[in-house]
Amino acid sequence: MNLDKSALDVLKETSRTFYIPISRLPAGLQEAVASAYLCMRAIDQIEDHPTLDNAVKARMLRQISLVLQAGDRGFTAEDFRPIFASELAYLEEVTLRIDEWLSYAPSGIAPRIWEAISTMSDRMAHWADCNWEVHTQTELDQYTFSVAGSVGLLLSDLWAWYDGTKTARIEAIGFGRGLQSVNILRNHSEDSTRGVTFYPEGWTNIEMQAYSRRQLELANAYVASLPETSPALDFCRIILMLAHASLDAMQHGAEKLTRSEVLELVQQATKVS
Incomplete structure (x- = not known):
């Protein structure tokens, strides 16, 4: 796994469809939308994972939500390591680098993105619980x-x-x-x-x-x-x-x-x- 790839590189690999309109956005807005999209893909990969048990998905998604609720100055990989540790082999790059995507957004709008991803992750956990x-x-x-x-x-x-x-x-x-x-x-x-x-x-x-x-x-x-x-x-x-x-x-x-x-x-x- 090449962790040196930029956010836009990972975005292009994850969704060429969304890469095109995001890459056309001006500086500042581009980073904000790319941050939000990559974070959504990160938790979506957990929700849609073909082999992870639903209870495991729900636990991970709720823990991600709680980490985001506690953030005030950005995030590091250490914040998510305990969540991902037991399932590391099953998770994709876009998920494992969620701390980078969260920190990619401009500081003036980043907390709004964090709140949206936290709320979505918690809601996804509910849907995993009820299959x-x-x-x-x-x-x-x-x-x-x-x-x-x-x-x-x-x-x-x-x-x-x-x-x-x-x-x-x-x-x-x-x-x-x-x-x-x-x-x-x-x-x-x-x-x-x-x-x-x-x-x-x-x-x-x-x-x-x-x-x-x-x-x-x-x-x-x-x-x-x-x-x-x-x-x-x-x-x-x-x-x-x-x-x-x-x-x-x-x-x-x-x-x-x-x-x-x-x-x-x-x-x-x-x-x-």
């Missing part, structure tokens, strides 16, 4: 808020911190939920193999696609409200375009967008900006 059981749309709303709607709120705070951009927070939640529901559709078969489904009882792809469309309508309004002068617009427009295209592809029978389709869409989005 991600979703029976109703209310429970689906609860899950999608826990891991994505709250991300929309964090992004809104990052835009406001950087240049004063103001957004409707209900639309911010829809932006996050829309992206997450597309992921749920894309990963449904894989999730089912590990005994997990985020579809409420009686739902098929048709109902989940309709749910995604409703959330993406809020996301459309969210992006439309962003000022042309804000770098948030470029970032969100790329992500939203990919979400819509992924949903359209799945409705036509494809599992996901191809790499060439992603690159073509990104080129289209960046030409607009």
Whole structure:
């Protein structure tokens, strides 16, 4: 494991899709969004781990949350060593370097990111405890808020911190939920193999696609409200375009967008900006 790789190197390896819009952000905002994204990926890798026991996941996620709640001047690897020690061989680089990602954000906004990651980690622990059981749309709303709607709120705070951009927070939640529901559709078969489904009882792809469309309508309004002068617009427009295209592809029978389709869409989005 090469621990000398930069945050953007790890980001590119973890998600080429998010690497593109994050790498286009201006200095300061780029570090803030990259910090938040890498931290989310760090805890997400624990939540989605294919072999770790749910009780172990919940314990680790709650301990991470508590470490973050106690932080006031940044973090070191020593803060997380006791949490990771017994499962070291199972964890990926993006998780093991969470202390670096937490410290990567500008000091003026870092505590807001720490709070968001702490809260998300604690909520993920709850869902690991109950094996991600979703029976109703209310429970689906609860899950999608826990891991994505709250991300929309964090992004809104990052835009406001950087240049004063103001957004409707209900639309911010829809932006996050829309992206997450597309992921749920894309990963449904894989999730089912590990005994997990985020579809409420009686739902098929048709109902989940309709749910995604409703959330993406809020996301459309969210992006439309962003000022042309804000770098948030470029970032969100790329992500939203990919979400819509992924949903359209799945409705036509494809599992996901191809790499060439992603690159073509990104080129289209960046030409607009």
